Amino acid sequence: xxxxxxxxxxxxxxxxxxxxxxxxxxxxxxxxxxxxxxxxxxxxxxxxxxxxxxxxxxxxxxxxxxxxxxxxxxxxxxxxxxxxxxxxxxxxxxxxxxxxxxxxxxxxxxxxxx
Amino acid sequence: xxxxxxxxxxxxxxxxxxxxxxxxxxxxxxxxxxxxxxxxxxxxxxxxxxxxxxxxxxxxxxxxxxxxxxxxxxxxxxxxxxxxxxxxxxxxxxxxxxxxxxxxxxxxx
Numbered sequence: 001x002x003x004x005x006x007x008x009x010x011x012x013x014x015x016x017x018x019x020x021x022x023x024x025x026x027x028x029x030x031x032x033x034x035x036x037x038x039x040x041x042x043x044x045x046x047x048x049x050x051x052x053x054x055x056x057x058x059x060x061x062x063x064x065x066x067x068x069x070x071x072x073x074x075x076x077x078x079x080x081x082x083x084x085x086x087x088x089x090x091x092x093x094x095x096x097x098x099x100x101x102x103x104x105x106x107x108x109x110x111x112x113x114x
Numbered sequence: 115x116x117x118x119x120x121x122x123x124x125x126x127x128x129x130x131x132x133x134x135x136x137x138x139x140x141x142x143x144x145x146x147x148x149x150x151x152x153x154x155x156x157x158x159x160x161x162x163x164x165x166x167x168x169x170x171x172x173x174x175x176x177x178x179x180x181x182x183x184x185x186x187x188x189x190x191x192x193x194x195x196x197x198x199x200x201x202x203x204x205x206x207x208x209x210x211x212x213x214x215x216x217x218x219x220x221x222x223x
Contacts, residue, residue, distance in 0.1 A: 042118065042201070042213030043157070058210070090156060098209045100145055100164065105156035 003027065004106035006091050012112045013081050021076040021109050023091030029104070031097030032074040034058075034066060036087040037108075043090065049074055050097030081113045116140040118214035120202050125220045130192050134200050134217045136185045142207025148176050148187045149201040151216065157201055160187070189219075197221045 004025045013019050025032065030051045035043040045058030049068040063085060065077045074093075078085055089109045094101035117139045126132040138146070145164035149157040163169055163178035163185060175188040187200055199216040206212055
């Protein structure tokens, strides 16, 4: 692995189903982030983690949860998917949270909720 | 609150120069980023400005005026591969990135 990987690449999901988007990085970055990107809107932060064991809420956290059990993995869970969660989801990481750092992005997961 | 504005779309000619503007309003500021995003791909870092002035990096330059809440990305000697969206993002007082909607740049031969 080099950088950040996300799985699945794309998914079609029935409303009401539970879904976990996976994100793994091998750069030993402390901080990780989940964004959603919708047409005509900027990237919006869902949740973030500045270090393993801690998480925080971003701009649009409702309907999503995260965990950060170790440095490398930062899964995003939709407990009960709704059509408004149809979006492209990007995971990102940076060496440190709470300071200037360039963020590195994974390839994204395209999620469609019907 | 924070607000970021950038043009939705711009068109330029191969070999030419294009300037993409970004204006912002924010109560806390820890720098301004530019990212490039090709269609269907992830954003990739281009530049970071925290002090006023011009930062040059090859064919790309980025400018910041904190007093005016204004930045621009200057792309010289445009190539077809520069066709992409360019995202402006400011880092707020909590060191979180607030993103503009992006400017789609179309390069014509």
